[in-house]
Amino acid sequence: MQDLNFGLIETLRFEPANGFLRLEQHLQRLQQSATQLGFTFDEAVIRAQLQAHANSTHALRVRLCLTADGTADIISAVFQPLPPQMIWTLAIAEARLNSTDTLLRHKTTRRTTYEAARTEFTPAQADEVLLLNEKGELCEGTITSLFADMGDGILLTPPLECGLLNGVLRQELLQQGKARAAVLTLQHLQKAHRIFVGNSLRGMIRAQLADAF
Secondary structure (H helix, E strand, O other): OOOOOOEEEEEEEEEOOOOOOOHHHHHHHHHHHHHHHHHOHHHHHHHHHOOOOOOOOOOOEEEEOOOOOOOEEEEEOOOOOOOOOOOOOEEEEEEEEEEHHHHHHEOOOOOHHHHHHHHHOOOOOEEEEEEEEOOOOOOOOOOOOOEOOOOOOEEEEEEEEEEOOOOOOHHHHHHOOOOOOOOHHHHHHHHOEEEEEOOOOOOOEEEEEEEOO
C-alpha cells in the first residue's frame, strides 16, 4: 500500500481584475495527481473554498494543500511582484534528483531534496538553485521550471523523463508552441542566448548563471 503521508500543492495567483490565473490548469493538474495517487478530490468543494479568498482588492498568493482524505487547506497572503527588470542569479546544487522517482512529477509537500538544494547557497549567492538528476541532466529549480533560448527564439525546457514537475506555466508554453522539451545540461546554459525560470505565480523571470558556473 502506498504511503500517502504527504499533501498535494497548488500555488495560485489571484488578481482582483482577473480572478485566479490559470485556475482550470491548476485544478486539472491537482485532479490528475489525486487520481493517480489515490487522493480524494471534490472539485466543487475546492472551488468553493478558493472562492472564499476571491474578495480581496489586492493581488494574492494562494496556497492550496490537499491531503489524501480530500481535506483542502487554503491560505493566502498579499502577492508582491518582482521588479520587471530583475534578473535572477542561478546556482547549481550538489543535491540530485532521481529521474526514476515518479513522485517528482507531482507537486507535493515532500520537498526534502529541494530544501537541501536551496540551503547550499545563501540568498545573496543565488536567487534560485537548479537541480540535476543522476545523469547530470538539468531538471528544474527549487520553485521554478527552467527554460533556455539557444538563439532561435524557441524555449527549451527539460522533459518530464528527466525527473521534474510539469509546471502549469511550463505546460502552457508547450501547448502554445513557445517551448519544446529537450534534454539540457549545464553546457547548454553556458551557451544559451537567454535563460528564464518561471512558475504560474510569478510568470517568466530572466536569469543568469552565477559566476562560479
